[in-house]
Amino acid sequence: xxxxxxxxxxxxxxxxxxxxxxxxxxxxxxxxxxxxxxxxxxxxxxxxxxxxxxxxxxxxxxxxxxxxxxxxxxxxxxxxxxxxxxxxxxxxxxxxxxxxxxxxxx
Amino acid sequence: xxxxxxxxxxxxxxxxxxxxxxxxxxxxxxxxxxxxxxxxxxxxxxxxxxxxxxxxxxxxxxxxxxxxxxxxxxxxxxxxxxxxxxxxxxxxxxxxxxxxxxxxxxxxxxxxxxxxxxxxx
Numbered sequence: 319x320x321x322x323x324x325x326x327x328x329x330x331x332x333x334x335x336x337x338x339x340x341x342x343x344x345x346x347x348x349x350x351x352x353x354x355x356x357x358x359x360x361x362x363x364x365x366x367x368x369x370x371x372x373x374x375x376x377x378x379x380x381x382x383x384x385x386x387x388x389x390x391x392x393x394x395x396x397x398x399x400x401x402x403x404x405x406x407x408x409x410x411x412x413x414x415x416x417x418x419x420x421x422x423x424x
Numbered sequence: 425x426x427x428x429x430x431x432x433x434x435x436x437x438x439x440x441x442x443x444x445x446x447x448x449x450x451x452x453x454x455x456x457x458x459x460x461x462x463x464x465x466x467x468x469x470x471x472x473x474x475x476x477x478x479x480x481x482x483x484x485x486x487x488x489x490x491x492x493x494x495x496x497x498x499x500x501x502x503x504x505x506x507x508x509x510x511x512x513x514x515x516x517x518x519x520x521x522x523x524x525x526x527x528x529x530x531x532x533x534x535x536x537x538x539x540x541x542x543x544x545x
Contacts, residue, residue, distance in 0.1 A: 350531055352469075359519055359535035360469065371533065403469055407530035411483040413459075413471040 320404055322416035328424045335391040337419045339404035344384050348408040351380055351389045354418075355400045363402075364389065391421075399423050426450040426534045428520045433539030436510055444505040444539060446520030453477075454498040457523035459532065460505050462516035462541075472518070473505060477526035488514075510543045517541075 319342040329335055339349065347367035352360035362371040364380035367387060377392045391398055404416040432444040446458070460472040473494040474483045482494050493506040503520060517538040524531040 348530075352532075354469075359538060360532075361535070362531065362533055365531045405469075405532075410530060411471075411474070412485050413474075413530055415469040415471070418468045 320406055320414055320416035322402075322404060322419045324419060325417070326420045326422060328422050329394055330424045331394050331396055333394050335389075335394055335398070335421055337389040337391075337402055337421070339382075339387040339389070339416050341385045341387070341406060341408075343409075345406045345408035347383045348406055349380075349382065349387050350405045350407070351378075352403045352405065352415075353398075353400050354403065360403060394421070396423075426522070428522060428534060428536035430518065430520050430536045430539035433518065433541045435542045435544060437545050438511060438543055440510050440543070441506070441508045442510065442541060444507065444518055444520075444541070446503045446505075446536060448501045448503075448522075451522075452498075453496065453501050453503065455526060457526055457528045458496065458503045459521040459523060460494065460503075461519045461521050461532070461535075462514075463519070463538070464513075464516040467516075470516070474523075474528060475503065476528055481527070507541070510541075512543050515541060515543050 321340045323338045351364040354360040368380045379390045401418045401420050403418050427449045430446045457476045459474045475494045491509045496503045519538045520536040521532045522534040
């Protein structure tokens with residue numbers, strides 16, 4: 319089970335966002351982060367905890383190993399306000415996602 | 425340009441069937457494993473099914489096993505999801521998703537726009 323916190327993060331453009339994903343068991347570094355905007359499919363941001371997917375801006379970074387993981391957006395741009403999901407690939411089936419964190423504009 | 429286009433969604437009564445299709449363009453599906461992931465209205469993401477590049481291995485979410493069948497036709501660059509005995513809790517947008525590898529890296533690098541399945545009487 320993947321638990322994301324907080325459920326909602328209210329921030330202003332330019333601020334730093336820190337999103338958490340906690341696994342119920344050790345998943346090594348096998349965690350990905352996705353961004354989803356309304357009416358769009360998710361987009362891969364980070365894979366294997368800390369590797370940015372092609373084309374993803376450097377303001378997005380991931381860290382963590384074992385059970386605790388963090389997605390950091392160093393300085394929020396207007397287009398970063400969205401829902402973020404973590405996903406583990408350590409133990410499957412099934413592949414599982416966290417419940418999501420909504421980053422909303424303050 | 426990599427594209428995945430789903431079709432076949434719609435409104436169906438409980439107990440009914442639907443067949444979803446996903447046609448790929450911009451790449452050859454025979455080099456990739458493929459998944460279906462769904463999202464109920466206003467809810468999070470839920471992985472549904474996987475098929476590796478040659479169709480030999482397939483996996484399912486427990487709640488759909490025995491009701492859903494994933495298949496692929498590499499010659500038509502397509503993947504399918506046959507959904508039988510549909511239930512109201514199957515209502516969701518169903519996304520076709522490309523895996524980064526042939527046998528399943530379980531990293532999703534391309535998503536379709538989704539097709540809505542609504543199960544209601």
